[in-house]
Amino acid sequence: MALLTTVFAAITCTIIWYCTAPKSQMKIGILCFMYWGASIMWFVDAVFEYARIHEKYFNPAPADMLNDFYLGLSVVALGLVIWLVILLVKDPKGAVKSALFKKKD
Amino acid sequence: MACFLVPAAEAVITTVASKVIKSKESSPETVHISLDDSTVTEAVKTPFSQKLKWLSNLLWGGSSLLAFEHVWHGEVVPWFPFISVADNPADIAMMFNEMLTVGVTMAVLVTAVWGGILAISNVIEKRAVKSADILQLK
Incomplete structure (x- = not known):
């Protein structure tokens, strides 16, 4: 479930990036790289897990599935927080800078 | 247990490499391209250091989210030595085995x-330059 959640987040971010590129200054690319990187790594983890427990991998207990989905959502939230911090620090639109400084008349 | 450390180590190497390459790179090559097969515009090619940054972004992003998963499962703890199985030699051996198999495969x-x-971006770049050449010949 964590893998699926992250893959869907990666696909959604990539679609948003494509729709808003090349003019967007929102740095959606960072989110894409982050979620795709995590998806690839979790995919490898899933393959090794499948090699270990075979078909049981596809029949998790409902409680495990729910916990894994909760983990997936938390990972997506953490990714969004990291992206938001990078966006505010880099401030490509100058919004933070203009909030900190007042123009002199 | 600590498989994310392998891609994280690669991320450190690629970040340093990207900064070193960037400092040694000459000004990016200017080319004529066509984005819509009807007009020609002047553009600069994406330098290799920038492309290497894509890899470090993939590695940093992935390993940081994976590190969070390890905290979630109690395998990584916020106190020294940061790995929960560090006091058991058998578990340490298993951890290194996981790093060598899962971690290396991830990286x-x-x-x-x-x-x-x-490879795909190279093809797209060449196609854009080629279609601009064709338009300029017309």
Whole structure:
């Protein structure tokens, strides 16, 4: 479930990036790289897990599935927080800078 | 247990490499391209240091989210020595085995995917330059 959640987040971010590129200054690319990187790594983890427990991998207990989905959502939230911090620090639109400084008349 | 440390180590190497390459790179090559097959515009090619940054972004992003998963499962703890199984030699051996198998495969697959992205971007770049050449000849 964590893998699926992250893959869907990666696909959604990539679609948003494509729709808003090349003019967007929102740095959606960072989110894409982050979620795709995590998806690839979790995919490898899933393959090794499948090699270990075979078909049981596809029949998790409902409680495990729910916990894994909760983990997936938390990972997506953490990714969004990291992206938001990078966006505010880099401030490509100058919004933070203009909030900190007042123009002199 | 600590498989994310392998891609994280690669991320450190690629970040340093990207900064070193950037400092040694000459000004990016200017080319004529066509984005819509009807007009020609002047553009600069994406330098290799920038493309290497794509790989470090994939590695940093992936390993940081994976590190969070390890905290979630109690395998990584916020106190020294940061790995919960560190006091059991048998578990440490298992951890290194996991790093050598799962961790290395993760790093290799991410790098392979990045290689694929590079190959596709090369084809797209060449196609844009070629269609501009055709338009300029007309």
